[in-house]
Amino acid sequence: MFPRVLVAVALVAALLTVPSPGGPPPAAAAPSGERDVIAQMFQWNWDSVGRECRDTLGPAGYGAVQVSPPSEHVVLDGEGHPWWQDYQPVSYDLDDTRRGDRAAFAAMVADCHAAGVKVYADVVFNHMTGQEECGTGSGGSSYCHYEYPDAGYGYGDFHHCGRNGDDDIADYHDRYEVQNCELLNLADLDTGAPYVRDRIGGYLNDLLSLGVDGFRVDAAKHMAAGDVAAVLDRLNGPAYIYQEVLHGAGEPVTPDEYLGNGDVYDERYARDLARIFDSERLAYLRDFGTAVPSDQVIAGVDNHDSQRGGSTLTFRDGARFSLANAFMLAWPVGTPRVMSSYGFTDFDQGPPSDATGKTLDADCSSAAWQCEHAWQPIRNMVGFHNEVGDAPVTRWWDNGGDTIAFGRGDSGYVVLNDRAGPVDGRWFATDLPQGTYCDVLHGDPVDGGCAGPTYQVNADGWFRADIGAHDGVALHTGARVTG
Incomplete structure (x- = not known):
């Protein structure tokens, strides 16, 4: 999902050691205890994720890495290869994306597992592309707005809600529109249809066959909870599931509807934390919690959407961002997810890439990559989190x-x-x-x-x-x- 708002934020001087990762800790410093902290390596290519699992994530005690969508996507070179092109699938093939091919993906999973780090894939199956014109995907597949031969979809496999002229969601307080109309013109799959569920299930099972340990389900609130459950019922093996369910005031679709499918990401945690840091008092954190049960909520200070929407703290907040992450990792609410990203100056800007749009190797010594997961205070608080476990x-x-x-x-x-x-x-x-x-x-x-x-x-x-x-x-x- 991607809101169309960008708020410019001034860079705050950091008194903690935050602008650079400070170098990876030695393997001997790997903390003990159960590991469940997730690092969201947003837009990192597969080779770089594998290397970072070996060099930093494993030694620091991270339990898992969330990688960006691995399926074939649109290529929007005329728009400068924006980050959100990856959230517009063309097929479910893994053969060629901006981050690497199938072999590189499999090697990344193996490298992360060798470092004791699980791999969770961000998967998009609410929709396909948003372009009205036909085109060619990153792996060479031809497509049109409601025709995706390599994915096996045709016009009848999509919702056509018949409202608002262009079929887009106009009223987020209308459950039918939220779950049957189009999000920003993205062709909305009929996830209530058994055939569509089978196709999506086949994609997820392909990822499981490569060793993927779980899935972050993008735009989950735009599908009925029962539809998501029916897709997950098609999995051939166990997988950790967490679903993106963004909830606005008064909206009828709520995160608790999806708890039967797995955990949920509820951005109210990040927004509440930002409000307390920005305009209230840290003393109010004494009873900090969430509407979603603690054992089923993904906690985060920010994510790739909120970084651009201005509703949460981000790397631009420097030392205060580190303090918020330290609180999250020390406080016994939810499964923590740490954002790791790249620098950007406008909403649409994609990751550092070559002239063809292929993502360059991540370099934490470069200002182009933020690498928040490796900032010393954040990295070392993962060990704190593991050490204290469920202590009160x-x-x-x-x-x-x-x-x-x-x-x-x-x-x-x-x-x-x-x-x-x-x-x-x-x-x-x-x-x-x-x-x-x-x-x-x-x-x-x-x-x-x-x-x-x-x-x-x-x-x-x-x-x-x-x-x-x-x-x-x-x-x-x-x-x-x-x-």
Whole structure:
């Protein structure tokens, strides 16, 4: 899905180490514990994802990577190869996309699995293309707006809702329009038809045969929950499912309708978090939660849509973006998903590419790629998340404003200060065992030591810290200094 709004945001100076990834941590620093954090590697090509699984995601403790849609898509060279061309399928072939071919995709899955990282594919099956004219897809398949021979679809396999003249959705408060009319002129598949369900099921099973572990279902709210369920019933094996169900005020289609199919991404989490950071007080986070049950919601600070829509924090918010991600990874709500993206100056801009529109290898040392997943405070908070597991929130403290602190049982403790000024010489009470701890927001745990600042927790669980403006401290038992 892609809203047509772009808000220009000023780049904020970061006091945490955020503009560059700071180099991958050594493999020996890989945290223990259950791994469920997802890295959304938006528009990364297959070779780059495989390399990043080996070099960063696996060692940092990420549990999975979400990759962009792997099916054949339209090629819009006249529009500069916008990012959203990938969300307009032409066929379900994997032979040639802007990110690589079938062999490269299979190699990427193998590389990620070898690093202990699962692969979740972003899949689009609500619709096909939005172009009225005929064309040729990235793999050479010919198509027209309601004719896709290589996908096996013809005119009768699509909804023709008969409203609004051009069949587009006009009223998002009308369930019929939302689920039977066209989203931005995209040819809307009749997912209630058994034949269409079979075709989509075949595509998903092809991905499973290559080792894919799960699917992010794009535009799920534009299909009836029962239609999505019927497609998923055709899977040949187990897969983790999470569905994009964006909910606006007063809309009739709600995320809870889809919980029987799997987990859901509910952007209200990110919007609420941004509102608190931007215009309220961090103290309000004490009871932060979601309308969707915690064990079925995908939590995120931003995603590829909201980056361009202005409703959430993004990499442009620098240190405050890192603080929001640190909170998400420390707080026991949902399955965290970390956004990793590229820089852009306009809404439609695609990833760094060659003259033919093929995505270039990602380079985290280049300003063209943001690589938020590898920013030191975000990367190391994945280890914090894994270490604390399902431990309860303890020892909450706040100053009534924008400085908060809390523990996760006796496994971790985090302090976050979003004030414009520092917090000097404060003592914090924790349940951590006595010892010396690496501050993982500013240093990497390495071979029992710490490449950064450390803090001494005394026998009563107290430690003293000076916290800078828009900064913090994070300690956990997996990053104790033993040397």
